[in-house]
Amino acid sequence: MTPFKTSRLFDCTYSDPNPIIIHCGGTSSGKTYSILQVLLIRAITEPERVITVVGQDIPNLKKGSYRDIQHIIADSPYCQAHLVTHNKSDRLFEFRSGSLIEFVSFEDFQDAKNGKRDYLFCNELNGIEYPIFAELQQRTKIQTFADFNPTAEFWAHEKLKMRPDVSWYTSNFRHNPFIDPKTLNDIKGYEPTPENIARGTADEWRWKVYGLGELGRLEGVIFERWDFGAWPAEHQWHGYGLDFGFTNDPTGLVEVCVSGGELYIRELIHEHAMTNGDISTRMAQLAIDRRAEVVCDSAEPKSIEELYRLGWNVHPAIKGADSIQHGIDTLKRYKLNVCGNSPNLARELRAYRWKVDRNGKALNVPIDTDNHLIDAIRYIVTYKLKPKIIASQGGALV
Ligand SMILES: Nc1ncnc2c1ncn2[C@@H]1O[C@H](COP(=O)(O)OP(=O)(O)OP(=O)(O)O)[C@@H](O)[C@H]1O
Numbered sequence: 275m276t277p278f279k280t281s282r283l284f285d286c287t288y289s290d291p292n293p294i295i296i297h298c299g300g301t302s303s304g305k306t307y308s309i310l311q312v313l314l315i316r317a318i319t320e321p322e323r324v325i326t327v328v329g330q331d332i333p334n335l336k337k338g339s340y341r342d343i344q345h346i347i348a349d350s351p352y353c354q355a356h357l358v359t360h361n362k363s364d365r366l367f368e369f370r371s372g373s374l375i376e377f378v379s380f381e382d383f384q385d386a387k388n389g390k391r392d393y394l395f396c397n398e399l400n401g402i403e404y405p406i407f408a409e410l411q412q413r414t415k416i417q418t419f420a421d422f423n424p425t426a427e428f429w430a431h432e433k434l435k436m437r438p439d440v441s442w443y444t445s446n447f448r449h450n451p452f453i454d455p456k457t458l459n460d461i462k463g464y465e466p467t468p469e470n471i472a473r474g475t476a477d478e479w480r481w482k483v484y485g486l487g488e489l490g491r492l493e494g495v496i497f498e499r500w501d502f503g504a505w506p507a508e509h510q511w512h513g514y515g516l517d518f519g520f521t522n523d524p525t526g527l528v529e530v531c532v533s534g535g536e537l538y539i540r541e542l543i544h545e546h547a548m549t550n551g552d553i554s555t556r557m558a559q560l561a562i563d564r565r566a567e568v569v570c571d572s573a574e575p576k577s578i579e580e581l582y583r584l585g586w587n588v589h590p591a592i593k594g595a596d597s598i599q600h601g602i603d604t605l606k607r608y609k610l611n612v613c614g615n616s617p618n619l620a621r622e623l624r625a626y627r628w629k630v631d632r633n634g635k636a637l638n639v640p641i642d643t644d645n646h647l648i649d650a651i652r653y654i655v656t657y658k659l660k661p662k663i664i665a666s667q668g669g670a671l672v
């Protein structure tokens with residue numbers, strides 16, 4: 275008997291003695307819940323354990339595993355009876371056993387060298403860079419858990435999947451008996467059935483990755499040539515791209531530079547509900563030079579004017595019949611280097627794909643979702659390169 279309602283994913287996670295346990299799977303299969311339940315039992319029944327839950331950044335933790343653990347505890351009198359304190363500012367739970375569970379993120383692998391732990395949980399592993407994982411794993415005494423949605427192949431497939439000390443489980447929504455009807459309906463809507471195609475909800479790639487929990491094919495991915503890199507000491511030019519959002523979409527701001535024929539990009543803002551005043555304040559906090567060019571989504575002339583009046587060197591992005599296609603083609607000529615702490619950018623690049631026709635053939639139209647930072651990159655890069663494109667009539671750019 276366990277103190278919670280549990281699923282089969284919990285059973286295999288709880289009883290598996292391997293030092294590394296990876297859950298790859300579709301959305302809402304119960305991966306995060308099951309791992310957290312196992313960690314709670316360990317924290318409550320074992321003395322003086324340190325348990326670290328790591329996410330790619332704090333906002334992702336807050337809407338993911340940190341929120342989930344609070345729901346699990348709220349639903350469990352057993353957990354409540356053993357919990358001594360929940361320190362919200364440190365995102366730390368302390369138990370009667372003397373064990374604690376902390377929720378943290380790390381800037382880089384140097385940062386990840388701080389601290390040791392008994393259990394580690396890397397939530398959404400594909401948002402965590404390998405050097406960070408390696409440092410954390412090395413400082414974990416008993417067991418490491420991880421979960422992710424298989425949007426594309428990443429370092430874990432190469433470095434972890436085949437190891438004998440790694441258990442690799444694949445799951446999907448069918449493994450979760452507690453899934454709510456709306457989520458179930460949304461997931462089933464992706465399946466390319468005739469009804470879903472007629473309703474416009476079918477999406478073969480989403481069905482594969484988020485529905486079935488199978489690895490997303492690389493063929494449809496738009497940007498294959500990208501990697502993590504360090505911001506170069508010298509560059510030919512640099513500037514900023516800004517995509518406006520508010521309620522449904524986040525505002526995205528990137529800094530981009532060209533050095534040695536490669537593009538270097540860092541994510542500066544990826545946040546909802548920002549007014550133009552908020553954007554201006556944040557840009558000032560980021561110490562952005564007011565003379566630097568900031569190229570913005572031209573669909574919002576009023577916002578551009580407001581930022582201009584607030585003292586920024588803002589310009590509308592170049593729009594035209596083929597501007598999206600052309601912008602993507604331009605970016606694809608470069609190797610892209612993702613610098614600094616840019617987790618949302620890395621996620622967008624991994625998932626950005628072409629629409630496909632009913633035979634699976636890629637159309638030259640990107641799927642217009644979760645691409646705010648990519649759009650912002652497109653704005654600044656096409657703006658900066660325009661004169662040269664005209665000069666060379668579409669030939670070499672930099
Ligand atoms: N043991 C459980 N008891 C009660 N509810 C559960 C349990 N397991 C899962 N659920 C419900 O199912 C939802 C999805 O589970 P969970 O968040 O663990 O999925 P996931 O596989 O981590 O999904 P994603 O890949 O989207 O992060 C939870 O938000 C919760 O509502």
Ligand SMILES: [Mg+2]
Pocket residue numbers: 305306307338421
């Ligand atoms: Mg999860």
